[in-house]
Amino acid sequence: MIIIPKSSVYEEALKDNMMDSTFSYRVIDLYGRKIILTEGQTPSSLPMDSDTALLVNGNLYSKEFKQEKTVVQVDNVSIGEKKLIIAAGPCAVESEGQVMETAEAVKKMGADMLRGGAFKPRTSPYSFQGLGPKGIQLLMKAREETGLPVVSELLDISDFSAFRNNVDMIQVGARNAQNFTLLKFLGQLKTPVLLKNGLATTMNEWLGSSEYILSGGNENVVMCYRGNRSFENYTRFNMDIGSIASLKNLTHLPICADPSHPAGRRELVESLALGAVASGADMLEVEVHRDPDNALSDSSQQLTLEMFNRLMKNVRKVEEIVRG
Ligand code: PEP
Ligand code: MN
Numbered sequence: 001m002i003i004i005p006k007s008s009v010y011e012e013a014l015k016d017n018m019m020d021s022t023f024s025y026r027v028i029d030l031y032g033r034k035i036i037l038t039e040g041q042t043p044s045s046l047p048m049d050s051d052t053a054l055l056v057n058g059n060l061y062s063k064e065f066k067q068e069k070t071v072v073q074v075d076n077v078s079i080g081e082k083k084l085i086i087a088a089g090p091c092a093v094e095s096e097g098q099v100m101e102t103a104e105a106v107k108k109m110g111a112d113m114l115r116g117g118a119f120k121p122r123t124s125p126y127s128f129q130g131l132g133p134k135g136i137q138l139l140m141k142a143r144e145e146t147g148l149p150v151v152s153e154l155l156d157i158s159d160f161s162a163f164r165n166n167v168d169m170i171q172v173g174a175r176n177a178q179n180f181t182l183l184k185f186l187g188q189l190k191t192p193v194l195l196k197n198g199l200a201t202t203m204n205e206w207l208g209s210s211e212y213i214l215s216g217g218n219e220n221v222v223m224c225y226r227g228n229r230s231f232e233n234y235t236r237f238n239m240d241i242g243s244i245a246s247l248k249n250l251t252h253l254p255i256c257a258d259p260s261h262p263a264g265r266r267e268l269v270e271s272l273a274l275g276a277v278a279s280g281a282d283m284l285e286v287e288v289h290r291d292p293d294n295a296l297s298d299s300s301q302q303l304t305l306e307m308f309n310r311l312m313k314n315v316r317k318v319e320e321i322v323r324g
Helices: 009-019 096-108 133-146 157-163 180-187 203-214 241-250 266-278 305-323
Strands: 002-005 024-030 033-039 053-056 072-074 077-079 085-089 113-115 150-153 169-172 193-196 221-225 255-257 283-287
Touching (some): 002 009, 009 033, 077 085, 085 096, 085 305, 096 113, 096 133, 096 305, 113 283, 133 150, 169 180, 180 203, 193 203, 203 221, 203 241, 221 241, 241 255, 241 266, 255 266, 266 283, 266 305, 283 305
Parallel strands (some): 085 283, 150 169, 169 193, 193 221, 221 255, 255 283
Antiparallel strands (some): 002 033, 002 053, 024 033, 072 077
């Protein structure tokens, strides 16, 4: 249960009730407010009158809890304001030349952030697994050269030391969308999190994942829609524009869309990106590679630099109409 205390009487009463072992609580600061979160059966002896506390029905991600739209700050980039934010870069960091060239090109074409995976979740253990900490170091070098903040996927808590004080935004991938241990860990940080939906999570399950991060006290969560598994296999995943519209109804958190993974084919990426922006996405995450045909992962969906340039021009036109 979420309780917003109005007086210190409340915390005193909570302490008194700690004798009940099935009940626990913790206090966090979120969006400038002190909040008490309880777990288990709330004791009936707690004061529940409107003078001492406000009880929130629902979740921290919900509009019942917070009406104003949240803006997540990633270094100098504000996600959730009027400007559409674009994160672009390779699926995986492969070499210094590859990441530097791609970073400089996407920056020139108007990207706001650099994406790149150093720890890759691959279907086969025999496929390229990413450069690991060396990949993060190369992203840092690209950030230094271009000034673009960096988003990269954290696959496992044990890899976090490479990310600490380096990566500006931590991506939770589709395969980890309900890894509650990882989500709780990220809740203890202040680092912004780009939270993807799972391959087959419902809206409620995905938003529940955001709640794990928020309830730890990390208020910097961006929801990133990356499509769902469906029966269709011409596209890689089903990009449901209704999911973006639903998120806008259900949460104050900023919304990102990843058109690359659902497309699965580079010639489809721009259309999906335009649809996502028209539906209200605050941010796009797009895979771009200087030589996609020879990429070590997601080769068929990564855009060439030329295709990304065209996408940017057309996306700005839609942005002007829907956000201008
Ligand atoms: C990625 O961004 O490269 C990635 C693996 O994405 P997802 O987790 O959405 O499949
Ligand atoms: Mn990828």
